[in-house]
Amino acid sequence: MVEIENLYKHYGKFVALDHLDLSIEKGELFGFVGPNGAGKTTTMRIISGLLKADGGQAHIAGIDALKDSQSLKRKIGYMPDFFGVYDNLKAIEYMEFYASIYGITGKKSKDLCLELMDLVNLSDKAEFYVDSLSRGMKQRLCLARSLVHNPELLILDEPASGLDPRARFEMKGILRNLHDMGKTIVISSHILSELAEMCTTIGIIDKGRIVTKGSVEDIMRKLNTTNPLKIHVIENIESAVRVLKENPQVESLSIDGTDITVSLEGSEEEEAELLAELVKNGIKVVSYVRETGNLEEVFMMVTAKKEVLD
Amino acid sequence: MKINPVYGKEIKLRVRSVKFAITILLFNLALIAIALFGFEIFFNVSMNSRIDYSGAVTVYFILICLEAAMVAFLVPVFTAGSIAGEREKQTLEILLTTVLKPMQIVIGKLMSSISMVLLLVFSSLPVISIVFTIGGINMANLLQFVLVIIVISLFIGSIGMCSSALLKKAVPATVLSFGILMIVCGVTAITVFVANTSANMYYHSVNSAGAYPDVTWAGYLLLINPAFTMFEMVMSQGSSENLIQIMSSGLNGTMPSLFIDYWFECSIAVQLALTCLFLFLAARFLDPLRRKEKARKTKKSKKKKKKESGDVDG
Structure with a gap:
């Protein structure tokens, strides 16, 4: 049209x-x-x-x-x-x-x-x-x-x-x-x-x-891939941290009790692979979710990126 | 018959207001008062036993001149505010995204504006016809007056439309149209006067042995002067002498017989041609695509000129 x-x-x-x-x-x-x-x-x-x-x-x-x-x-x-x-x-x-x-x-x-x-x-x-x-x-x-x-x-x-x-x-x-x-x-x-x-x-x-x-x-x-990944596990938190640290895609992580916040910049497939790796290592994952933004945040992010590039 | 949509809407808006009905009433009352006062002066307040019946014709001339003055005053006010007013009210942009062509908008606006003024004039024809009770003026004279009023309205209206399309605000557009009207009426008349005076001064101070310099060219400027067209018509209706012949002699030359015999027709034709030109310009100014292109070119050419002068300086 x-x-x-x-x-x-x-x-x-x-x-x-x-x-x-x-x-x-x-x-x-x-x-x-x-x-x-x-x-x-x-x-x-x-x-x-x-x-x-x-x-x-x-x-x-x-x-x-x-x-x-x-x-x-x-x-x-x-x-x-x-x-x-x-x-x-x-x-x-x-x-x-x-x-x-x-x-x-x-x-x-x-x-x-x-x-x-x-x-x-x-x-x-x-x-x-x-x-x-x-x-x-x-x-x-x-x-x-x-x-x-x-x-x-x-x-x-x-x-x-x-x-x-x-x-x-x-x-x-x-x-x-x-x-x-x-x-x-x-x-x-x-x-x-x-x-x-x-x-x-x-x-x-x-x-x-x-x-x-x-x-x-x-x-x-597309833009949420840069948002942190929130993982909530039961027990075995040390093993979970070890698995996450071994993954080359993981840039940083922080721990708050049994909640782990991971900075992972990768595709959805890589996200799924990491989850599979955790489960394979016997870690009980209760929730595994990307933090989602709203359109305002996306808009700010996109226009800010453009400014940096310029 | 398909009516121009802009014309239809404008007429509906204007005629709907009570203000317009009151204007017609007051205008005609004023004309009646002037006519009756004139008749009273010429026929009842006689200083001697003689009654001058040509006084009725004088009353007629006073009335039609007043109407022409009203046209010259009201038409620029109505037309200059028409397109600029749409712009101010922010209704023009929507109109320009419709299939209406700029010329259709201009014609619709012009016709609706001058229709109002012409309605005033036509409503007053019975008052003007009061002169028929005495005689001295015939129907052909009255029709000639109506023709002049229509042409003058179109001509002055086209000036108003052009100003209105060019400028964004109604007030500056009105000022500009009165300015152009002053040039058309005043400057042409002054030019004739100055040319005539200069020629006579030149003859008396420098070249008294030869003939007076021929400055009839200045007289042709009056072809675009609607006030002179009106004046020439009044003179031809009220007197057997040919005003153009007199003017031609006064300017120390001889105009071709076409102008001497058909000045009225020639001036009408010239003013209608100028009307078309002004309307064409108004449509161009209104066209958003052409308007922007023109502005951009002007900026570019200014920059180019600046650059060129910079190069020369450098």
Whole structure:
């Protein structure tokens, strides 16, 4: 659905996108994560036809996003991080205005708009003036607006920013529904835990480059290999320590009663081999688990690593 | 018929407000008061037994000039705030991600803005038609006035749209459009005056033996001046003398008969051509892809120039 290659954008001396490569499959709910100024919004604006790239290629649903912005706009629905609404327009009129842009008018337009407003739980607000709605309702209305031409790809820049927990929860539910309906969704957010719960794939961007990408589980697994291994044994702790020290993968260990914390940087297979070695030596292992981090920790780790490398 | 979506939405928003209905009412009341006051002065407060029926025509001219002034004042205010206002309200970005082309947005905004002003003008036609009770002005004159108002609205409106697309805020955009309007109206008229005065001074102080220098070129500048178009129309409706012929002689030359006989049509054509140019520019300024490209090129070229000058210095 989205194929970005070597995308480059700079503002004066500041490089916003540094030959960024990104691929998003059809039907994915893709979470775009990165610190401020990492290039999330720039990428989203380029693939929405709002900003010209300085180099590279971007194809959306087979359309060259950098050359054919008119065709591109039929395929995408975009929701910016900050947006305003028209005063003196009712919610249904707001929707009908955008429907009319795509040539949908009359009863067809009204039915479609009511259907979309129902999808975002706003059907009871159709006759309310837009400026009288709460921020959360406006966000949902804007989301419904972006669906008016049935786009294949939804690009949502920080859709949950500034929302209270309840409104965020509602937005999350709506996005899940849309994903279940088969929409491809690209969403950026700073609330990483929410992205982790919701997204099928996460891409971490830093300094204009994708640092890592994959399913949340994959990324966590990949990065958790550096986390300490917690082993709880019954008796025979000396033998356990001996076996662990003999293993070349073990870098250090500490003992707290019958709990051993091991620093082992290796694959899952090597982890399993170490467990087998312990069991083979007659050590009764009660628990053997890698400490898991959350997405925030992973994000901090990945971006910090990048900084060290730079 | 498919209506421009931006036009449809804007009209709905503007007409919905009670403010606009009140504006129409007050505007027409003011015009009626001026018309009745004029008629009172010309026909009832007579200092002698003679009644000058041409006074009705004078009232008509006063009314249409007031309307033209209103157009010149209101159209830049409405148009300059239209796109810049969308930008300020953060609604423009969403509009630009839809399939609407920048030119469609510009046309929709322009039409909705000038529609409001034209609605004011059309609503006042019955008041202006009061002059028909006396005579001196015919329907063709009134239609000519309507044509001028439409063209002036489009021309001034296109200046407002261009400023609005170029600048981010509504207030600077309004100031810029009034500035351009001042140049178009004021500077052209001043140029004609200065050219004429300089030619006469030159003749009297340096070259009194020869002919007056021909400065009719300055007169052509007035083709883009909507105030002069209005003035020329009023003069042609109220007098049998040809204003362009007089101006041409005053500028010590002779203009081709095309301009002398068809100045009104020529000025309308020139102003419509400029309207198209300003609208084209507005659409280009609005296009996010072209706009950024232009800014980037400007920066690049500035850097290049700086580098070149540095090389020379070095």
